[in-house]
Amino acid sequence: MKPRWPIVVTYLILFAIAIPWYWQWFGSAAIQPVFGLPRWVLVSILGSVGISVLTAWLIYKHWPEEDVDP
Amino acid sequence: MMATLPFGPGALTFIGLYLLSLLYLGWRGRQAQQENTLKDFYLAGSGIGFTVLIFTLYATQYSGNTLFGFTGNAHKNGFGWLVSVHFMTAIIVFYLLFAPWLHQLAKKHSFITPADYLTHRFASTPLTALASVIMIIAAANYLLAQLIAMGTAVEVLLVFDVGQGAIPSDPATQHTAHMAFIIGVVLLTIIMLAYETLGGFRAVAWTDAIQGIILMIGFVILLGLVINRLGSPGDAIAILAESKDRLIQPPDTKGAWTWLSWILVVGIGGALYPQAIQRIYAANSSNTLRKSLMVMAFMPLFTTLFALLVGVIGAAQNYDLAKDTYILPAIMREIMADSMIGYCLVVLLAAAIMAALMSTADSVLLIISAMITKDLYARFINPDASESDLTRLGKWVSLVVVVLMAGLAVGLYHFRDNNILITLMKLKFEMLLQLAPGFILGLHWKNLPSRAVFAGMIVGLLVAVGLYFGRLAEFNSYKLTGIHEGVWGLLANLVVIGLLANNFFSHSSNSKQSAGPQ
Numbered sequence: 001m002k003p004r005w006p007i008v009v010t011y012l013i014l015f016a017i018a019i020p021w022y023w024q025w026f027g028s029a030a031i032q033p034v035f036g037l038p039r040w041v042l043v044s045i046l047g048s049v050g051i052s053v054l055t056a057w058l059i060y061k062h063w064p065e066e067d068v069d070p
Numbered sequence: 071m072m073a074t075l076p077f078g079p080g081a082l083t084f085i086g087l088y089l090l091s092l093l094y095l096g097w098r099g100r101q102a103q104q105e106n107t108l109k110d111f112y113l114a115g116s117g118i119g120f121t122v123l124i125f126t127l128y129a130t131q132y133s134g135n136t137l138f139g140f141t142g143n144a145h146k147n148g149f150g151w152l153v154s155v156h157f158m159t160a161i162i163v164f165y166l167l168f169a170p171w172l173h174q175l176a177k178k179h180s181f182i183t184p185a186d187y188l189t190h191r192f193a194s195t196p197l198t199a200l201a202s203v204i205m206i207i208a209a210a211n212y213l214l215a216q217l218i219a220m221g222t223a224v225e226v227l228l229v230f231d232v233g234q235g236a237i238p239s240d241p242a243t244q245h246t247a248h249m250a251f252i253i254g255v256v257l258l259t260i261i262m263l264a265y266e267t268l269g270g271f272r273a274v275a276w277t278d279a280i281q282g283i284i285l286m287i288g289f290v291i292l293l294g295l296v297i298n299r300l301g302s303p304g305d306a307i308a309i310l311a312e313s314k315d316r317l318i319q320p321p322d323t324k325g326a327w328t329w330l331s332w333i334l335v336v337g338i339g340g341a342l343y344p345q346a347i348q349r350i351y352a353a354n355s356s357n358t359l360r361k362s363l364m365v366m367a368f369m370p371l372f373t374t375l376f377a378l379l380v381g382v383i384g385a386a387q388n389y390d391l392a393k394d395t396y397i398l399p400a401i402m403r404e405i406m407a408d409s410m411i412g413y414c415l416v417v418l419l420a421a422a423i424m425a426a427l428m429s430t431a432d433s434v435l436l437i438i439s440a441m442i443t444k445d446l447y448a449r450f451i452n453p454d455a456s457e458s459d460l461t462r463l464g465k466w467v468s469l470v471v472v473v474l475m476a477g478l479a480v481g482l483y484h485f486r487d488n489n490i491l492i493t494l495m496k497l498k499f500e501m502l503l504q505l506a507p508g509f510i511l512g513l514h515w516k517n518l519p520s521r522a523v524f525a526g527m528i529v530g531l532l533v534a535v536g537l538y539f540g541r542l543a544e545f546n547s548y549k550l551t552g553i554h555e556g557v558w559g560l561l562a563n564l565v566v567i568g569l570l571a572n573n574f575f576s577h578s579s580n581s582k583q584s585a586g587p588q
Contacts, residue, residue: 043370048155055163
């Protein structure tokens with residue numbers, strides 16, 4: 001299998017959004033409620049939704065059928 | 071004074087009928103048996119269709135821990151436990167690295183256990199034996215945890231007192247609690263063993279379908295009831311901002327590394343659970359597996375996220391709880407006292423809790439039986455045993471293992487909260503993670519030599535388990551770095567593989583012989 005780099009990079013970006021490492025620089029804006037949830041929580045959940053959608057799309061469109069048996 | 075039991079005869083009849091339906095499915099599974107072979111008993115002849123596969127994947131992956139443990143963790147850590155949504159999603163992402171190819175190979179070569187793939191790919195007895203032992207230990211550990219959780223679930227459902235936030239400490243209630251625990255372990259184990267022995271994987275998967283449906287309904291009902299009774303997440307956040315601000319704050323830098331570590335540990339480890347690999351083999355076609363995994367990619371948003379919100383809303387209620395895992399029974403008690411509808415829905419939720427526990431435990435028990443019978447007995451002790459003999463032996467192995475584990479669960483009743491026991495019982499992902507190179511790299515790196523995988527596995531295990539036992543002493547690397555011991559082990563594992571594989575290529579005359587399947 002050859003890695004599909006655009007997909008790998010998209011996963012890395014989505015996980016980087018989902019893991020809330022960057023919110024410490026946003027001060028109190030991070031916990032301001034948006035749709036009843038702290039902003040950082042909502043963004044992290046959206047990142048997770050993105051990962052689920054990408055994964056489902058990959059499975060739907062690029063499910064591998066090649067034989068790996070040498 | 072002894073606490074009053076919360077469930078009336080109607081509720082107990084409903085739960086009783088639900089448990090009897092599992093036995094009925096076991097009997098139907100036996101009737102559907104096509105041949106007396108290991109493949110039929112352990113994989114239902116690799117003929118599991120989409121509907122059953124999706125529910126068996128779901129019910130096996132989401133255990134009682136999702137209900138009790140995850141709500142408890144959210145009660146303790148607030149939105150910091152949002153990482154649980156990500157690591158459960160990551161399991162499906164990591165499946166993409168090996169499941170499609172492993173399924174094809176399993177179909178082509180009639181694999182039954184995970185070790186069958188390793189034998190096919192690496193043809194190395196030490197490697198297969200070590201991997202089998204790792205998987206059996208990890209699965210046995212998981213089974214013991216599920217059995218203890220079964221007893222604890224019955225115990226807290228029956229005798230938990232909301233006012234005290236604990237199980238009352240008077241001798242009469244303590245005795246009832248102990249009895250409830252033993253009955254929970256013994257009764258649920260007998261039912262589980264009965265349907266599993268009758269119908270093998272077919273019965274386990276069919277009961278998983280029922281259990282999965284009840285579990286899904288349970289999660290939706292749970293969140294609906296909690297919001298209706300205790301308020302929305304928005305209300306909870308407003309309260310927490312005033313009283314427990316840390317529960318709504320994002321993690322700091324070390325905390326963010328821990329999130330990444332959780333995603334790797336559970337994402338990879340969960341995908342490599344032997345019972346998960348068994349389901350990859352059991353799908354009746356590549357298309358069935360494909361569709362099931364597509365659905366599974368979204369399940370954390372409707373399961374783990376719901377558990378998180380329940381725990382966070384509960385945290386805003388200021389219950390005075392002896393343990394964080396009591397948050398779910400505390401909420402259930404409040405709801406059932408509220409109205410007749412609330413009572414009925416909580417009864418359904420109690421069935422969902424049993425479903426979650428049994429559906430995971432039965433799958434783990436079946437794969438332990440398969441691995442001991444096929445990977446250890448048939449491979450090393452009696453290679454000439456017939457399929458029907460091995461199938462019969464497998465049923466005896468299930469019996470012995472579950473009696474042993476249930477005995478341990480009951481015997482450890484007074485030590486459940488002991489730090490050493492809790493630490494030992496959490497030791498599974500650290501070990502399973504060390505199998506990742508064999509399964510994932512082995513599929514895609516055609517010249518990957520067996521000795522590199524074997525050496526990497528040993529070094530990875532030594533590092534991971536060695537560091538892990540540091541938790542019992544003064545040196546807790548997880549607390550120091552925020553990174554799980556299994557991840558350090560996997561890094562060491564990969565370094566060893568990289569070094570040995572490259573070194574191996576300089577002796578190219580031997581490489582082809584050892585690298586590919588024989």
